[in-house]
Amino acid sequence: PRKHRIAVIPGDGIGKETTPEGLRVLDAAARRFGFELELKHYDWSCETYAQTGKMMPDDGLDQLRDSDSVFLGAVGWPGVPDHVSLWGLLIPIRRGFDQYVSLRPCKLLPGSKSPLANRGPEDIDFYVVRENTEGEYSSIGGRMFPGTDREFVSQQSVLTRIGCDRIMKYAFELAMTRKRKKVTSATKSNGITFTMPYWDERFAEMATNYPEVTTDQFHIDILCAHFVQHPDWFDVVVGSNLFGDILSDLGPAVAGSIGIAASANINPEKAYPSMFEPVHGSAPDIAGKWIANPIGQIWSGAMMLEHLGEKAAADAIVQTIERLLAEGGPRTRDMGGQAGTVDVGKAIAEAV
Amino acid sequence: PRKHRIAVIPGDGIGKETTPEGLRVLDAAARRFGFELELKHYDWSCETYAQTGKMMPDDGLDQLRDSDSVFLGAVGWPGVPDHVSLWGLLIPIRRGFDQYVSLRPCKLLPGSKSPLANRGPEDIDFYVVRENTEGEYSSIGGRMFPGTDREFVSQQSVLTRIGCDRIMKYAFELAMTRKRKKVTSATKSNGITFTMPYWDERFAEMATNYPEVTTDQFHIDILCAHFVQHPDWFDVVVGSNLFGDILSDLGPAVAGSIGIAASANINPEKAYPSMFEPVHGSAPDIAGKWIANPIGQIWSGAMMLEHLGEKAAADAIVQTIERLLAEGGPRTRDMGGQAGTVDVGKAIAEAV
Ligand SMILES: CC(C)[C@H](C(=O)O)[C@@H](O)C(=O)O
Ligand SMILES: CC(C)[C@H](C(=O)O)[C@@H](O)C(=O)O
Numbered sequence: 001p002r003k004h005r006i007a008v009i010p011g012d013g014i015g016k017e018t019t020p021e022g023l024r025v026l027d028a029a030a031r032r033f034g035f036e037l038e039l040k041h042y043d044w045s046c047e048t049y050a051q052t053g054k055m056m057p058d059d060g061l062d063q064l065r066d067s068d069s070v071f072l073g074a075v076g077w078p079g080v081p082d083h084v085s086l087w088g089l090l091i092p093i094r095r096g097f098d099q100y101v102s103l104r105p106c107k108l109l110p111g112s113k114s115p116l117a118n119r120g121p122e123d124i125d126f127y128v129v130r131e132n133t134e135g136e137y138s139s140i141g142g143r144m145f146p147g148t149d150r151e152f153v154s155q156q157s158v159l160t161r162i163g164c165d166r167i168m169k170y171a172f173e174l175a176m177t178r179k180r181k182k183v184t185s186a187t188k189s190n191g192i193t194f195t196m197p198y199w200d201e202r203f204a205e206m207a208t209n210y211p212e213v214t215t216d217q218f219h220i221d222i223l224c225a226h227f228v229q230h231p232d233w234f235d236v237v238v239g240s241n242l243f244g245d246i247l248s249d250l251g252p253a254v255a256g257s258i259g260i261a262a263s264a265n266i267n268p269e270k271a272y273p274s275m276f277e278p279v280h281g282s283a284p285d286i287a288g289k290w291i292a293n294p295i296g297q298i299w300s301g302a303m304m305l306e307h308l309g310e311k312a313a314a315d316a317i318v319q320t321i322e323r324l325l326a327e328g329g330p331r332t333r334d335m336g337g338q339a340g341t342v343d344v345g346k347a348i349a350e351a352v
Numbered sequence: 353p354r355k356h357r358i359a360v361i362p363g364d365g366i367g368k369e370t371t372p373e374g375l376r377v378l379d380a381a382a383r384r385f386g387f388e389l390e391l392k393h394y395d396w397s398c399e400t401y402a403q404t405g406k407m408m409p410d411d412g413l414d415q416l417r418d419s420d421s422v423f424l425g426a427v428g429w430p431g432v433p434d435h436v437s438l439w440g441l442l443i444p445i446r447r448g449f450d451q452y453v454s455l456r457p458c459k460l461l462p463g464s465k466s467p468l469a470n471r472g473p474e475d476i477d478f479y480v481v482r483e484n485t486e487g488e489y490s491s492i493g494g495r496m497f498p499g500t501d502r503e504f505v506s507q508q509s510v511l512t513r514i515g516c517d518r519i520m521k522y523a524f525e526l527a528m529t530r531k532r533k534k535v536t537s538a539t540k541s542n543g544i545t546f547t548m549p550y551w552d553e554r555f556a557e558m559a560t561n562y563p564e565v566t567t568d569q570f571h572i573d574i575l576c577a578h579f580v581q582h583p584d585w586f587d588v589v590v591g592s593n594l595f596g597d598i599l600s601d602l603g604p605a606v607a608g609s610i611g612i613a614a615s616a617n618i619n620p621e622k623a624y625p626s627m628f629e630p631v632h633g634s635a636p637d638i639a640g641k642w643i644a645n646p647i648g649q650i651w652s653g654a655m656m657l658e659h660l661g662e663k664a665a666a667d668a669i670v671q672t673i674e675r676l677l678a679e680g681g682p683r684t685r686d687m688g689g690q691a692g693t694v695d696v697g698k699a700i701a702e703a704v
Contacts, residue, residue: 082542083549115581117469136509141546151513155546157488161503190434191597194493194507197435221597225605228580229467245543245573246598253577 002035004308007067007273009042011089013282014292014341015073021294021345022071022301025317028349029305033313040067046077046085055088061096069304070275073297074282094132097272099265100163101170102130102244103303104279106231106251106261111325112335114256119231124255126234127174130244131167132265134158135195137241159195159240164202170268171238172210178235183207185217186239186247199240220246227254252279259334262299266307276304290341293332295321298348320351354387356660359419359625361394363441365634366644366693367425373646373697374423374653380701381657381665392419398429398437407440413448421656422627425649426634447485449624451617452515453522454482454596455655456631458583458603458613463677464687466608471583476607478586481523482596484617486515487547489593509547511592516554522620523590524562530587535559537569538591538599551592572598579606604631611686614651618659628656642693645684647673650700672703 006026010019023039030037042063044056055075057063064070070093076085093099108114108124141155168185175183185203189196200217207215218226220243226233227250239247252261261279278296286292299321306314324330330347331337339347358378362371375391382389394415396408407427409415416422427442428434445451460466460476493507520537527535537555541548552569559567570578572595578585579602591599604613613631630648638644651673658666676682682699683689691699 083545086542087545115468117467137543137545139545140506143546143550149513152510153547153550154492154508154510155544156506156508158504158506161501188594188597190438191489192507192594193435193439193489193491194495195505198495198505220594221601224576224598224602225610228602228605229610242540242544242572245540246576249573250576250580250602253580258577258581 005038005067007064007070010073011075012045012077013287017341018294018297019073022297024345024349025298026301028352029313046080072277100133101266102132103264104128104248108255123232128248129171129238134163135241157195168206175236180235182214182235184237186243188220260295264303276300294345357390357419359416359422362425363427364397364429365639369693370646370649371425374649376697376701377650378653380704385665398432424629452485453618454484455616456480456600460607464608475584480600481590483519487593520558527588532587534566534587536589538595540572612647616655628652646697
């Protein structure tokens with residue numbers, strides 16, 4: 001049978017609790033759809049950092065390089081600064097493997113509750129396509145005149161032609177596979193006047209290759225407002241690293257699914273492994289209680305299967321999640337239920 | 353009687369229709385509260401740009417310098433690029449007069465409808481304090497290798513100690529005047545690792561001066577989500593130029609008042625005139641029909657009076673707006689009514 005090699009990094013906090021449930025469902029899907037998963041486990045985390053002084057070994061990326069995908073839980077723990085935990089594990093994988101697409105579905109699932117009045121599943125169903133390697137998250141910057149009144153810091157945003165074109169191409173190709181075939185660009189060219197006008201330029205240029213796709217663009221300020229007022233306007237939304245980050249939290253928030261949102265860090269050319277992780281973090285407040293909602297992790301697993309060419313299995317998982325929610329299957333506390341992490345994972349695995 | 357000199361710039365589109373209504377209400381307040389307004393009108397706009405090639409004369413700032421405040425409508429019109437209209441009029445005033453505070457109330461007004469389910473006026477009542485002169489809106493940047501595959505653009509974000517400290521001080525002082533005394537900082541120090549950690553540093557430092565004020569901070573992505581899920585958490589929110597821009601559109605959007613939101617560009621030391629303008633733009637789609645909602649302009653007028661020391665008059669205007677909305681006074685179409693711009697202005701002026 002087809003075989004996929006998966007590197008599993010549970011990471012910190014509830015990542016350790018949700019990853020096993022993700023694997024449980026992946027395993028069920030493998031048996032039903034006739035493929036094999038070869039798992040390798042890595043304990044890289046803030047805990048290993050406390051012991052070894054490193055979030056991952058120096059040859060970490062090399063250890064992962066042979067796998068087809070990385071399945072990640074959550075990274076970060078109180079006491080370990082972000083520039084150590086995130087920049088020692090999460091970001092190096094995204095960048096080292098040129099996972100330049102961050103793909104995040106914003107979907108109102110049946111049975112989950114949007115904070116918006118009068119919005120149902122038919123109103124919120126779009127993707128945020130986020131550039132994942134450059135832009136505002138740059139490594140050029142510094143501080144001058146430290147400790148004086150003249151002190152200042154500066155950091156460069158960088159947008160390259162290659163970086164813009166490939167993320168926009170991905171967005172347009174994704175739109176071509178969808179019914180509405182619409183791409184919205186997030187910009188701020190009226191305020192950020194060197195980088196963002198270039199973004200607009202490349203977007204207009206890419207659009208000429210896709211005459212069937214409808215396009216529009218909004219400045220990020222009013223675009224955030226439209227996410228709240230008119231979530232039904234959107235189909236595929238493409239944004240820079242920062243704007244995509246913002247929109248891919250706001251989108252799930254308006255859909256009422258921020259606790260269960262999934263995300264994929266993709267290298268579309270498959271030159272390197274891609275990485276799949278829930279949007280939620282390690283949640284120190286509830287870690288260790290086994291009450292975390294595993295749906296974001298399981299949904300991320302479905303995105304992984306789709307990337308690995310197992311579309312039927314991916315669809316089956318997403319549909320099962322939707323069906324169990326709609327039919328009132330077991331729910332964790334965040335969704336108003338009493339079930340534990342494992343209960344939800346088992347219910348979904350069995351139904352798959 | 354006390355006299356205040358006001359420079360009036362209606363600008364473009366509906367700005368020409370809402371400014372007179374703002375003045376009508378200001379005039380009513382002046383008569384009732386016993387002060388005088390000396391108005392000077394300026395026709396600077398995209399129209400004068402078409403005739404003269406300039407959005408404002410070369411000595412524009414000098415012409416405004418003697419006034420106590422600038423009362424602005426809206427700037428921008430299709431066909432005139434933003435870098436001409438905004439950067440030729442709006443931004444030079446903000447920066448030239450060191451209006452380093454952009455203050456924007458986010459308030460659910462009675463009778464206006466939030467897109468959120470089950471939220472009333474008691475749930476949404478906070479201020480966004482936006483840094484208005486530096487940060488992401490910088491004038492340092494450029495393009496390299498144009499027209500080739502190696503093409504890239506870059507732009508520097510700059511945060512200065514002076515810039516951070518004075519905006520944060522303003523936010524803390526504002527919080528001290530309020531019941532909840534809470535300041536929330538918008539950051540992204542986990543992703544934007546040169547500038548934003550400095551922002552956090554200055555915030556922590558400033559907080560030590562205000563032991564009575566409660567503080568918290570969120571990364572901008574999850575903060576946007578919290579605006580939707582928990583708008584009741586916020587009292588005063590302080591952010592950089594870009595983050596403040598985003599939050600001050602999102603806040604009014606969740607409050608259902610984006611069409612009527614007000615804003616103040618303030619130089620707290622009164623070394624220069626401050627400027628008051630509605631958050632909405634020139635709205636080319638409805639300009640000329642006299643159906644635009646003048647409440648944002650009128651509310652901005654109230655903020656201007658407060659800045660000029662006419663607090664009683666300012667409060668009277670805001671209370672009148674709230675009362676007329678609650679009691680079902682005349683409304684424009686965007687609020688579900690049939691009234692014209694002038695009807696609403698007159699109703700508020702009379703009631704004041
Ligand atoms: C027009 C634009 C440059 C401006 C800004 O971003 O400052 C506007 O969005 C605002 O918020 O006043
Ligand atoms: C943890 C942080 C650096 C990260 C990001 O901003 O990329 C997170 O917010 C995300 O969206 O995956």
